[in-house]
Amino acid sequence: MYVAVKGGERAIENAERLVAEDRRGDPAVAELSLAQIREQLRLAVDRVMNEGSLYDPELAALAIKQAQGDLVEAIFLLRAYRTTLPRLAVTLPVDTAAMAVERRISSTFKDLPGGQVLGPTGDYTHRLLDFALAAEGAEPPTAPRAEAPVDAAMPRVTDILGREGLIEPAGDGVAAGRPFDITRQPPELPAGRDQWLQTLARGDEGFLLALAYSTQRGYGGNHPFAGEIRMGTVAVEIVPEELGFPVEIGEIEVTECQMVNQFRGSDEAPPAFTRGYGLAFGRAERKAMAMALVDRALRSAELGEAVRYPAQDQEFVLAHSDNVEASGFVQHLKLPHYVDFHAELELVRRLRQEWAERRREAAE
Amino acid sequence: MESTGPSTEARRRWMGILAKAQPAELAEAWERLKLAVPHDLLCAPEVGMAMVRGRMGGDGAPFNLGEMTVTRCAVALEGGITGFAWVAGRDRRHAELAAVCDALLQDPRHRDRVMRTVIAPLAEAQAQRRDDRARRAAATRVDFFTLARGENPR
Numbered sequence: 001m002y003v004a005v006k007g008g009e010r011a012i013e014n015a016e017r018l019v020a021e022d023r024r025g026d027p028a029v030a031e032l033s034l035a036q037i038r039e040q041l042r043l044a045v046d047r048v049m050n051e052g053s054l055y056d057p058e059l060a061a062l063a064i065k066q067a068q069g070d071l072v073e074a075i076f077l078l079r080a081y082r083t084t085l086p087r088l089a090v091t092l093p094v095d096t097a098a099m100a101v102e103r104r105i106s107s108t109f110k111d112l113p114g115g116q117v118l119g120p121t122g123d124y125t126h127r128l129l130d131f132a133l134a135a136e137g138a139e140p141p142t143a144p145r146a147e148a149p150v151d152a153a154m155p156r157v158t159d160i161l162g163r164e165g166l167i168e169p170a171g172d173g174v175a176a177g178r179p180f181d182i183t184r185q186p187p188e189l190p191a192g193r194d195q196w197l198q199t200l201a202r203g204d205e206g207f208l209l210a211l212a213y214s215t216q217r218g219y220g221g222n223h224p225f226a227g228e229i230r231m232g233t234v235a236v237e238i239v240p241e242e243l244g245f246p247v248e249i250g251e252i253e254v255t256e257c258q259m260v261n262q263f264r265g266s267d268e269a270p271p272a273f274t275r276g277y278g279l280a281f282g283r284a285e286r287k288a289m290a291m292a293l294v295d296r297a298l299r300s301a302e303l304g305e306a307v308r309y310p311a312q313d314q315e316f317v318l319a320h321s322d323n324v325e326a327s328g329f330v331q332h333l334k335l336p337h338y339v340d341f342h343a344e345l346e347l348v349r350r351l352r353q354e355w356a357e358r359r360r361e362a363a364e
Numbered sequence: 365m366e367s368t369g370p371s372t373e374a375r376r377r378w379m380g381i382l383a384k385a386q387p388a389e390l391a392e393a394w395e396r397l398k399l400a401v402p403h404d405l406l407c408a409p410e411v412g413m414a415m416v417r418g419r420m421g422g423d424g425a426p427f428n429l430g431e432m433t434v435t436r437c438a439v440a441l442e443g444g445i446t447g448f449a450w451v452a453g454r455d456r457r458h459a460e461l462a463a464v465c466d467a468l469l470q471d472p473r474h475r476d477r478v479m480r481t482v483i484a485p486l487a488e489a490q491a492q493r494r495d496d497r498a499r500r501a502a503a504t505r506v507d508f509f510t511l512a513r514g515e516n517p518r
Contacts, residue, residue: 055416055432056454088412088434089450093419093426100494102501118504149498150505156422170421179417179427193420194427201429232501235380236432238414240450245372248380249414249434250452256422279418279429 023068037061046253046282047071051323052078053183053202055252055281072204072323079324092246094234096256096279098153104230106157108260114154119231120283157228158258158275167260167273191314196298200291201280203321209286211311212293220297220309224276227260231283255280257288261296264303274303370470378469378483382462383451385486393482394461399474403464406446407438409456435459441467 024031038045038061048060052075060078067073103119106112118124132138161167180188180195188195200208215221233253237246257278265271276296278288297311310316320326382390413431420427437449437459447467449459465482468474 050430053430054413055430058454059433082413082431085433086410086412087415087431088410088436089414091414091416091432093417094429096418096422100498102497103504115505117501118506119501121504143500144503145496145499146502146505147499148502149495150502152498158421159423170419170424179425181415181428183415183428183431194425197418197420197427198429233497236414236416236452238434238450240436240448242438242448245376247376247383247450249383249450250432251384252416252432252452254418258421275421277421277424281430 023066032065034058034061034065037064043283044069044071044074046280046284047205047287048074048078049281050284050287051075051202051204052082054078054082072327076324076327089238089240091249092237092239094236094252094254096230096234096254097156097159099230099232099234099254099256100152100251101150101154101230101232103232104150104154104228105226106228107226108228109157109160112155112157112160114151117150154230156230156258158260161227161260161273165270165272168264168275170275170277187318189315189318190301191298191318193295193299193302196314196318197277197279197291197295199318199321200278200294203291204323204326205284205287205290207321207323207326208290208294211297211317212290214309215293215297215311220300220312222274222296222305223262224259224293224296225261226289227258229255229257229285229288231255231285253282255282255284255288257285257292259289259292259296266304274299370475375466375470378479379449379462379466381483381487381490382449382465384490385458385462386489387453387455387458389486389489390458390461390465390482393485394465397478397481399468399477401441401464401468401474403439403441403447403467405437405460406440407436409435409437409459411435411454411456437463439463439467441471443471445470 038057041061041064042057044064045057045060048063048071049055049057051071052060052063054060059081060074063074063077063081064071066077101114101117101119103121104114104117106116110116158167158170162169180192180198182195182198187199191199216224231254233251235248235251237248239246255278259276259278261274261276263271264274274296276292276294276299278291278293278295280288280291294311294317297309298314298317300307300312301314305312307313385393412434414434415431416429417426418429419425432452433454435449435451435454435456435458437456439447439460441447445467447463447465447470449462449466451459451462465478468478469483
């Protein structure tokens, strides 16, 4: 248990100033701007927005600068800031079928309407250190443009499978009304899919990645295929009370992953592929894929599969996926626990003394 | 609203264009407009959040994905016409200018001029950016041929 302590103000203040000096690093090196972080470390910005659960690239860039690139700390800073803002609106669900696609691939169908669009990916190239980047001041590179743009809207692979009834319908097992909101309601177990999708969306990428990997290695596997991954911008609309009709407030970049998994059938329904779904802010393919695998694993109970492994265990996954909570609880061990520890010290001394006395008595 | 008021569809369109404008672009267009119409702030620009929702599987039941910053503003022109703005981000000036434009666009005396000077160029810039990104992506469209199993494209 942590017991409040007093004192050390000077040391604390100086430690803060030391952080500031170290954050700036060598003054002979130019200072990082938020615009540089936003433009050139965009995947770090996206991760911070996802797990910080707030889409705002400038704020995420500031958090990264302040945290000296410690993304888990930056996520904490963004999460803390979000508690100072009022919630003004809830958006209509974003329509990913109408996404302005920048990347869209399927590992299940070669040919699909709209085509396979690789977008900005390094998946098919050697991932070796590029020393050309070490030299600064090169001409900004530009990528080629095609004559014709990509299709304005593309069907999802799951829509194509759905037309033939080969895949279960998209989840609609949520009671009518508002979806669960973990920022407003205490967590419930067993959780609904709406609750865990929100939890996974802000969950630690490393934790979800490890869980997803565990399912692939046999700890609750279900033969997944990356049915489709798409990335691009979607319009965000709200219906302001004063207007009564939907208006677009802007566009956000998102990544969506549809995992297609092995079958399930019953006396009532013929066998069909099952789904796992991942959706994340920005460019976050690894996160969206991990989320989709864990989503499918968490559906084990609903799909009549034995719940045996960590990734299938709602309580385990949902209680441990948040890195703000996890890092807070792990790191609180650094705070003074003097009183607590001294009580234990007394106890262990007494136990040792008793132990020695018993030995002596036995020897006599 | 007057009988010559805009359709909801027209208003939806320009509010969307104003919201998606880059703040600097909108400020520039506003300068070009040179329209000195006094307005009252009914609701000063306020920064907050909107909870973004997605759908399970893309088209299933909704769930909460995470929040985004948003700024809202409401203004009234002298004649009583009110303008609203809801814009992504935290730029108060963006929200206020968007709300003033929304009000002016509802006023038949100003609509054409604001459409011409503000909305049309903003829409054009947005369409160009969108087209450029779509053509950039299209240059990476690929046909995979499976070799081992001999499946041919349909």
